[in-house]
Amino acid sequence: MRISIENFTKSFGDTTVIEDMSLEIGDGEMLALLGPSGCGKSTTLFAICGIHRMNAGRLMFGDADVTEVSSQKRNVGVVFQNYALYPHMNVYENIAFPLKVRKESKAEVDRKVQEIAGLVHIGELLQRRPMQLSGGQQQRVALARALIRKPDILLLDEPLANLDAKLRLEMRSEIRRIQLATGITAVLVTHDQVEAMSMCDRIALMDKGQIVQLSTPKDMYESPSSDFVAGFLGNPPIAFLDGTVADGGFRLANSQVTLPVPSGIEVPGEGAPMRFGVRPEFFQPGNPLKVPGKVSFVETQGREELYDVTLENGAVLRSIQSQNAGFKLGQEVSWGIEQDRVLAFGPDGNRL
Amino acid sequence: MRRAHLLGLGFLSPALAIILMLFLIPVLLTVMFSFTNMSTATGISGGAYEINAASLRKLADAGAQESFVETLGKESFVVDDAGITAAAAAYGEQFANEVGSQMLGERFSSRRDLERAFRKLKSRPRSTRDIKKAADLFKRSVLNIRFETAGGLVDAVTDNGIEMTPDQQELLTKTIYTGWTWTSDNFALMAQIPYVWRVAGNTVLYVVLTLAASVGMGLFLAITTFYLPSSAASSFRAIWFLPRILPNVIFVLMWKWLAWDTGFLSSLLANFGVPPRNWMLDTGVNAWVFIVLINGIVGASLGMILFGSAIKSIPQSMLHASEVDGASRWQQIRYIILPQLRWPIMFICAYSTLSLLTSFEYILLSTDGGPGGATEVWSLMAFHTALDNYAGNLQYGLGAAMALMLVIVGILASLVYLRIFNFNDLVAKPRIEQ
Numbered sequence: 033m034r035i036s037i038e039n040f041t042k043s044f045g046d047t048t049v050i051e052d053m054s055l056e057i058g059d060g061e062m063l064a065l066l067g068p069s070g071c072g073k074s075t076t077l078f079a080i081c082g083i084h085r086m087n088a089g090r091l092m093f094g095d096a097d098v099t100e101v102s103s104q105k106r107n108v109g110v111v112f113q114n115y116a117l118y119p120h121m122n123v124y125e126n127i128a129f130p131l132k133v134r135k136e137s138k139a140e141v142d143r144k145v146q147e148i149a150g151l152v153h154i155g156e157l158l159q160r161r162p163m164q165l166s167g168g169q170q171q172r173v174a175l176a177r178a179l180i181r182k183p184d185i186l187l188l189d190e191p192l193a194n195l196d197a198k199l200r201l202e203m204r205s206e207i208r209r210i211q212l213a214t215g216i217t218a219v220l221v222t223h224d225q226v227e228a229m230s231m232c233d234r235i236a237l238m239d240k241g242q243i244v245q246l247s248t249p250k251d252m253y254e255s256p257s258s259d260f261v262a263g264f265l266g267n268p269p270i271a272f273l274d275g276t277v278a279d280g281g282f283r284l285a286n287s288q289v290t291l292p293v294p295s296g297i298e299v300p301g302e303g304a305p306m307r308f309g310v311r312p313e314f315f316q317p318g319n320p321l322k323v324p325g326k327v328s329f330v331e332t333q334g335r336e337e338l339y340d341v342t343l344e345n346g347a348v349l350r351s352i353q354s355q356n357a358g359f360k361l362g363q364e365v366s367w368g369i370e371q372d373r374v375l376a377f378g379p380d381g382n383r384l
Numbered sequence: 385m386r387r388a389h390l391l392g393l394g395f396l397s398p399a400l401a402i403i404l405m406l407f408l409i410p411v412l413l414t415v416m417f418s419f420t421n422m423s424t425a426t427g428i429s430g431g432a433y434e435i436n437a438a439s440l441r442k443l444a445d446a447g448a449q450e451s452f453v454e455t456l457g458k459e460s461f462v463v464d465d466a467g468i469t470a471a472a473a474a475y476g477e478q479f480a481n482e483v484g485s486q487m488l489g490e491r492f493s494s495r496r497d498l499e500r501a502f503r504k505l506k507s508r509p510r511s512t513r514d515i516k517k518a519a520d521l522f523k524r525s526v527l528n529i530r531f532e533t534a535g536g537l538v539d540a541v542t543d544n545g546i547e548m549t550p551d552q553q554e555l556l557t558k559t560i561y562t563g564w565t566w567t568s569d570n571f572a573l574m575a576q577i578p579y580v581w582r583v584a585g586n587t588v589l590y591v592v593l594t595l596a597a598s599v600g601m602g603l604f605l606a607i608t609t610f611y612l613p614s615s616a617a618s619s620f621r622a623i624w625f626l627p628r629i630l631p632n633v634i635f636v637l638m639w640k641w642l643a644w645d646t647g648f649l650s651s652l653l654a655n656f657g658v659p660p661r662n663w664m665l666d667t668g669v670n671a672w673v674f675i676v677l678i679n680g681i682v683g684a685s686l687g688m689i690l691f692g693s694a695i696k697s698i699p700q701s702m703l704h705a706s707e708v709d710g711a712s713r714w715q716q717i718r719y720i721i722l723p724q725l726r727w728p729i730m731f732i733c734a735y736s737t738l739s740l741l742t743s744f745e746y747i748l749l750s751t752d753g754g755p756g757g758a759t760e761v762w763s764l765m766a767f768h769t770a771l772d773n774y775a776g777n778l779q780y781g782l783g784a785a786m787a788l789m790l791v792i793v794g795i796l797a798s799l800v801y802l803r804i805f806n807f808n809d810l811v812a813k814p815r816i817e818q
């Protein structure tokens with residue numbers, strides 16, 4: 033079911049957390065709400081499921097206006113960040129709860145619970161209490177409970193935050209599998225960019241209650257709309273070089289080094305401040321546009337190695353290279369930037 | 385013992401001393417008193433032996449032979465040295481010497497006999513009045529004389545020429561002792577009290593009804609204040625907490641004023657033609673309604689606070705989850721909130737049973753067990769028996785025995801509760817998952 037949020041504003045007392053936000057989520061789409069802590073992701077999610085009333089704006093599910101509909105009647109499944117399982121009920125009762133309050137028949141409930149338990153692979157845990165489950169198992173129970181009454185919309189609030197790295201990887205594909213299998217419209221709240229990029233069709237990147245960019249993961253990675261977006265996506269993160277426009281090129285701050293500006297962008301006036309963003313994969317020894325510096329940090333990540341190179345003016349560039357490149361800490365190097373992949377940002381931080 | 389243990393014991397010792405003073409000693413004293421027949425009549429210090437009208441009646445009740453009791457009660461006249469000395473001072477040596485030489489050691493069962501004997505003497509006083517007076521000097525009686533020891537009494541009685549068999553002697557010293565003695569009769573006595581079973585029933589009724597009322601009201605208040613806006617909720621809570629901080633006497637006085645035949649209820653209902661009456665003491669049922677309300681409202685505030693904080697400790701997200709799962713308010717209360725209040729409810733029940741069993745101050749102040757004993761509970765009965773008795777004879781021993789029953793019931797109940805709660809478990813695992 034399509035969700036459209038129109039001019040949504042939310043404030044708690046005097047502090048306005050979200051102002052005039054609009055967002056459209058397509059039918060069957062999985063959208064990530066990505067952003068730093070406190071930017072209003074959960075608030076948006078809670079507005080969609082009706083836990084929070086909207087101070088202004090309109091919320092549509094399909095063609096129906098649900099702004100004033102109570103959360104009980106919206107038919108939205110929610111997986112909470114801490115799962116919010118009911119500790120006094122066993123797994124079966126937890127999953128069956130949404131059906132129980134709708135007074136469905138015992139046989140019907142049983143059939144549906146078995147079916148959904150199979151889907152999330154917890155068939156043999158039904159008699160346990162939530163306390164006796166691992167984090168990943170609890171997470172699946174929460175998912176099953178959210179899905180059991182075939183909601184129109186599935187909302188997930190940082191569902192993987194409490195899991196260890198391996199389980200997180202497993203559950204990422206698991207959730208996506210279930211979402212695709214059920215064809216449900218889903219919103220995933222996360223502050224983990226990898227999660228957002230790997231699981232979702234589109235990402236809405238939020239900052240301070242605003243959506244700063246809404247696009248597919250690939251688009252967002254390759255052409256971020258601002259330095260904030262560029263800095264948020266990518267691991268290891270992008271490196272920024274500050275400088276000014278000089279002779280139609282980019283003069284690094286406190287330095288005589290001038291780099292050519294990537295083709296096809298509009299250079300601001302002479303002397304205007306400008307920022308270059310260079311992703312680690314585009315700063316490599318083999319590239320032609322050399323910048324000299326000194327290796328100031330080495331981190332081995334198994335298959336790859338991550339280097340920090342401090343330039344003469346103190347700016348730092350990052351490089352990620354396959355293992356056994358063998359550079360040492362403190363070594364003088366002169367590696368090159370891939371000129372066409374450089375991201376240039378204007379004085380206001382927006383992409384040029 | 386390791387030094388650390390000693391240190392711990394040292395830190396504990398003030399608490400141990402307090403437990404000893406405030407708990408163990410009263411219990412021990414109760415046990416002690418309950419095996420005595422202490423009462424106003426016996427006093428709580430030692431007693432004495434005295435034969436008087438009352439103790440003679442007691443002796444007869446205890447089964448002494450009638451003739452024995454009669455002899456004890458009679459006065460007799462004995463010519464002895466003490467009498468002769470007194471006679472010498474009053475009527476001259478001559479008369480005294482004559483009495484001494486002729487009648488020493490003689491015994492007369494009435495004054496007339498002695499007078500008749502005196503008249504035979506030469507140096508007798510002239511007037512009949514003087515002879516009567518002289519005879520009085522030889523009057524010997526054990527009546528109305530306090531003896532500190534049983535031996536003193538026995539000597540005095542034998543001196544008066546009353547022969548006693550050992551059995552009679554024992555019966556006498558036992559029954560006329562005015563002090564307290566050790567006895568285990570109190571428990572049998574208690575069972576013979578005609579209204580004792582009704583009081584036991586009243587106690588159960590009191591505990592069950594008050595508990596139900598206070599837990600019910602406490603739950604209702606906790607849940608309603610939870611859904612109220614916080615400022616309204618806190619003033620609401622403050623109002624309900626008032627009875628607990630109000631002096632008991634004032635709180636009950638307000639209820640009495642409400643129920644008096646010239647009080648609020650009567651005045652209000654007078655407008656509808658209902659004749660005024662004391663609503664509280666009118667009938668037994670009315671008295672119970674008031675008792676349960678008064679105690680229940682005081683108890684409700686504790687439940688309200690405890691249940692309220694337990695509800696608050698339920699994670700918000702769990703309530704949110706139940707809402708999006710489609711649960712209505714009522715279903716939320718029924719399926720999410722109440723099950724998680726199980727432990728606080730059980731705790732309140734356990735705690736209140738114990739305190740209700742022993743507390744009677746609100747009943748004492750409001751109905752004082754009335755009308756006609758309809759609201760007399762066990763602890764109040766113990767109080768009435770031991771400390772506040774219309775008949776005036778406060779039976780400390782019997783009252784203590786009644787209190788001892790409560791102590792025993794309380795300890796048994798505590799053991800059962802400890803079993804149910806399994807406190808170790810309770811401490812080990814949080815009942816509400818975060």
Ligand SMILES: Nc1ncnc2c1ncn2[C@@H]1O[C@H](COP(=O)(O)OP(=O)(O)OP(=O)(O)O)[C@@H](O)[C@H]1O
Pocket residue numbers: 044049067068069070071072073074075076223
């Ligand atoms: N009930 C509330 N009362 C007042 N302020 C609130 C309330 N809930 C959230 N906020 C504020 O609103 C802002 C957004 O909160 P929100 O929970 O939506 O953040 P978030 O993006 O989900 O962050 P996180 O990733 O840490 O969960 C925060 O600054 C927070 O302090």
Ligand SMILES: [Mg+2]
Pocket residue numbers: 073074075189
């Ligand atoms: Mg959040």
